[in-house]
Amino acid sequence: MPSEARITHEDLDAIADRAAALDDPSPLLAELVAAVDGDRLADPADVPQALLLAAEIAEATGDLPAALGLAERAVAISPEDGFARACRAELLVKSGRADEGRREFGALRPELLRDPAAPFYLAETLTACDLGEAAEEWLTAAVRSLTEERDPGLDRVEQLFELVKERHRVREELELGHDDLDDLYHEMAAAVDGTAPAGGRAMLFWPEPEFAELLARWPEHADSYHADWDQHRAGVERALAGWSASGTVHLGLLAGSVDGLLTFAEAQGLDPAAEDTHGAYADEIADALGAVEWPPQRNAACWCGSGLKYKKCCLPRSRG
Template sequence: MSDLLTADRIEEIGALGPDSPDPAALVAELVGAVDEGRVENPDDIGYALLVAADILEQAGDLDDALALATRAVAEQPDDNAYARAMRGGLLLRLGRSDEGMTELTALRPLLETDPAATYLTDELAESGHAELALEWLTGALDAILERTRTQQHESEDAQDEAAAMIYGLARQRHDLREEQGLPHDEYDNLADRLRDAASHALNGLDDGPATLLFWPMAEFDALLVRWPALVDSYPSTWDEHRAQIERALVDASGLGGADLGVVAGTVDGLAAFARDAGSDPTDEETLDEYADSLDEAGVTAWPPGRNDTCWCGSGIKYKKCCLPRSRA
């Protein structure tokens, strides 16, 4: 047990989670590695603690889950909104409503500034406060729409970011209202129109930065073995590769892209493409053209629903995979 704890292993544990025959052993493995300074990449310490907290939470051990979430907050003081939201949700589930609400309410302004911040309203909804979640989502939509109406001179970037937030907020609100059996209202219709427009834009893509080339785990390793020259173009690990893509997509959505997605490359596919085109497979232009050629075969739209399978192919829910990883 003195091995280094890798990001792969943390994720593997997250996938096994409470369904494993011995969840306590998994938690002990994670926390032990943190305690003994054996987390391979120190940036993953908060991630390891949140995975452990999640296992405990699902096993019903809310007190210990809270202790670990609180530790995760302290481990990443500069960027801990996600950990704080999880902590807030746990406090609510423990009946410590005032503290939980204080934690989440402090983060509430993020709903109007950060396209990824719908994890806040997710915590509310999952801790039995769906009505309040809907109130916050509606309030944020009202505020952003009002802002776009009254601020005529907003920069293009600010307008694009507002569009990305409107999309995310309206979609979550739509799905939550559907779960509650509520009929469509004006914002729900807007959510449906935006989704249709996004999928239409994705289908019509022919080039541009809206689709990113992604290498599934096995392909990523094979790629660098086959063309060592690509080592300079990619990070050294697959985890960093997908985290980089997730961050790029978050940035792009902040700049307004609602039509974002990933296409999965294969080594054989790239080799055949480069051979047919008579080009160098390690050339950046070749990689771009190869990515474009994949669009028709299938773009995985981004972001997936929080409870949908992650785009990276891990088989894990997005909210437990690339979403928290890239923000940890």
């Protein structure tokens, strides 16, 4: 890269990729620092990102004092940037200043309920400091707090999803067991990944006989679809009710069948056990058959196929 070249946002991404591939990324570190000091960032708003990237490269070379100094510069330029502060906290802990780092992390904890990016950057930096247990504890408390709110708006539902997603990832890294909030993550993830007909959203579900056959073939899918039929249909109902409460309209259901899944997977050359295949299969159902509108009328037959009225069957499950 010419020494006087202006560095764009895209250049920073390319430098990060190059640094990860080099045994000695020191020249890239020097170039980044020179670009910042020489006012050669095409967009001045990218200066904190450039400094944090330089800090990451310095850490990779083993120079923790330089990495911490660069992170300090990034925070000085953008003191309200939670990501920059989390990176500084991580480097403080790694530099032997654990008390200072923990105080910085603690000051950022309220961001879990405000900043959609906070669950990711706090979970990442805490686990990088071997503080995964604290990350799991904080994420759990934040999830519990949000789920206790009445009539949450769409922004709160989105914040909740980011929290349960990162919590699930952290718990998997810690090899912790599956719990009710992991169930909530799978329910919300299924809704997020669902097909969106006519500006809405449709969710794949498995009628009772199909559900039994699905788990008989692939018992590992109990993590995604729940361990039994009652839990599965209750999870579907709760997920759809949650999206409805957040303001999403045109909700629907896509009934899956194991034979249909197998036929689709074979035709597409896909693994029928893979979660991505199930998502593609849901798209296929939506294109071929369309979704069944949800919710049914209270006195209509329940969507799950039980033969009972909706108000006596799955409607109450959304409140469980």
